[in-house]
Amino acid sequence: MILAAAALAVASTCTPGAADRAWIDGAMAAWRLELRRVPALKRPPKVTVILFDARCRLESRTALQTNGKAAWSATRHGGQVLLADGTRIPAKVTSFAGEGKAGGTTFVMALPSVWAAGKIPAGQLGLDKLTKAVLLHEASHVSQTILVRRVGKLASEKGLPEDFNDDSVQDRFEKEPAFAASVEKETGLLFAAAAAGDDATARDLARQALASMQARRLRWFVGRDERLREAEDLFLSMEGAGQYVGYSWLIDPEGGQTPRAEAMAGFGKRSRWWSQKQGLALVLAVERLGLPGWQTQLWQSPRLIGSQLLQAALAR
Structure with missing residues (x-):
């Protein structure tokens, strides 16, 4: 039928x-x-x-x-x-x-x-x-066909398990207090950068977030876990893009017609999963910093992924 x-x-x-x-x-x-x-x-x-x-x-x-x-x-x-x-x-x-x-x-x-x-x-x-x-x-x-295929290629090249997914980094490090605290700090800084009223403050907060992300990865993504560096950035781009679309519709006057604070609390910051929450924070910060072509990087030609987008935005 x-x-x-x-x-x-x-x-x-x-x-x-x-x-x-x-x-x-x-x-x-x-x-x-x-x-x-x-x-x-x-x-x-x-x-x-x-x-x-x-x-x-x-x-x-x-x-x-x-x-x-x-x-x-x-x-x-x-x-x-x-x-x-x-x-x-x-x-x-x-x-x-x-x-x-x-x-x-x-x-x-x-x-x-x-x-x-x-x-x-x-x-x-x-x-x-x-x-x-x-x-x-x-x-x-x-x-995001290209990003999805990159995940599959990475899993094959790095010998990642078949069930590897956007939450695998969290599954691996969630019980490491210092790692979890760093992710929470970075995410808060990125959300604050996205909401900053002036460019100087936005850039300063974004720089702090990027420095913390880089330091965390240098400390924890070593040995066998080094292969998680690219994986984390891939999933930040993928999950951040997905959250961005949902959040954008919620606050759209022609869409969900939801106040920003309510949409952020009920959807943007609702998830317990790091890749979704930090991904959205990163995408919103990159948008706030005005990186040209950032949408294309997320959906069409992902030459830069995750924290690389933030680094490029700050290098301007």
């Missing part, structure tokens, strides 16, 4: 609830708005989108590419959601994007009703806004 995004309410043995149907339309509109707002964010040439609630699995190969109404197929999943590569996952709260085995990219996300059933706290933002920001974060990764 093929359904138009705005017509998911047609008679069906497997149709999401009205709230989820409205959310799909709103989320796709949010994606199209961010494509206009962030020029370097491009539609992927090929991506399979899979959304699901407690009963239904929806699939579209046009949802993130079209300006009009996307075509969706709807089927029952029986508690196990079929992915594009033939594997299945439980119909529980999740959101992720990745390279498909058969080529192209897959984007998978549980609909808000699943999040509500899972009692995921949404805070002041509310579940509708939070889940749309999460979708935008993950959808932005589909435009």
